[in-house]
Amino acid sequence: MRCIADTAPRPPFGAIPRDAPPATLREFRTRDIPEIVVIVSEALHERYDSSLYQSLSQQWPEGFLVAADESDRPVGFLLGVNQVEAEARVLMFAVEREHRQMGVGRRLMDEFMERCRNRGLKRVTLEVRVSNQTAIRFYSRFGYSVNDLLRGYYSDGENGYQMGREL
Numbered sequence: 001m002r003c004i005a006d007t008a009p010r011p012p013f014g015a016i017p018r019d020a021p022p023a024t025l026r027e028f029r030t031r032d033i034p035e036i037v038v039i040v041s042e043a044l045h046e047r048y049d050s051s052l053y054q055s056l057s058q059q060w061p062e063g064f065l066v067a068a069d070e071s072d073r074p075v076g077f078l079l080g081v082n083q084v085e086a087e088a089r090v091l092m093f094a095v096e097r098e099h100r101q102m103g104v105g106r107r108l109m110d111e112f113m114e115r116c117r118n119r120g121l122k123r124v125t126l127e128v129r130v131s132n133q134t135a136i137r138f139y140s141r142f143g144y145s146v147n148d149l150l151r152g153y154y155s156d157g158e159n160g161y162q163m164g165r166e167l
C-alpha cells in the first residue's frame with residue numbers, strides 16, 4: 001500500500017510541516033463513529049459494527065485518540081486497548097488519505113505512547129499486513145520491530161507481522 005504523496009519531497013521526520021492543516025488531538029466521542037466508519041472502510045477495508053467502537057472506548061477511553069480538523073471532524077484515529085497486563089495493543093490506526101504525510105499519524109502515535117507510559121504500561125504491540133510497507137516503515141521509525149510472522153492472519157488469507165516495542 002503506497003500513499004499518493006509518496007513521491008513528494010519529505011521534511012525531516014521530526015519537523016511538523018508549516019502548511020499542514022491544523023488537527024487537534026482529543027479522545028473519541030460517540031458522535032465520531034460515522035466518520036471513523038468511513039476512514040476504516042477506505043483505509044483498512046473493514047466494516048465493524050458501531051457498537052464495537054463504543055464498547056472499546058469504554059474499556060480505556062484515554063487509549064482511543066482522534067485527530068480532528070478545524071470543524072472537529074475526525075481525520076484520523078488510533079484505537080488502542082489494554083487487555084493484557086502492562087501491555088497496550090494498537091487495534092486500529094488510520095489517517096484519511098487527504099491528511100496523510102502531514103505528521104498526523106506521528107502525533108497520534110507520540111501521544112498514544114505517552115499515555116501508555118503514563119498508565120505504567122511497559123510494551124506496545126500491533127499487527128500489520130506484510131504488504132503494508134508504508135505502515136511497516138512508519139512503525140519502524142517509532143522503534144517497533146517484527147516479533148512474529150502470523151500466517152493467514154487476515155480474513156483474505158494475507159500473512160501479518162506482529163510488531164512491538166518496549167516503552
Ligand SMILES: CC(C)(COP(=O)(O)OP(=O)(O)OC[C@H]1O[C@@H](n2cnc3c(N)ncnc32)[C@H](O)[C@@H]1OP(=O)(O)O)[C@@H](O)C(=O)NCCC(=O)NCCS
Pocket residue numbers: 001003005008009010011012013017043044093094095096099100101102103104105106107127128129132134135137138141
Ligand atoms: C500509517 C498511517 C496511519 C500514517 O499516517 P500519516 O499521517 O501519513 O503519518 P505521518 O504523516 O506522521 O508520517 C508518514 C510519512 O510522512 C512523512 N511526512 C510527514 N510530514 C510530511 C510532509 N509534510 N510532506 C511529506 N512527507 C511528510 C513522514 O516523514 C513519514 O515518512 P515515511 O513514510 O518515510 O515514514 C497512514 O499511512 C494510513 O492511514 N495508512 C492506511 C491505513 C494503515 O495502513 N494503517 C496501519 C494499519 S496496521
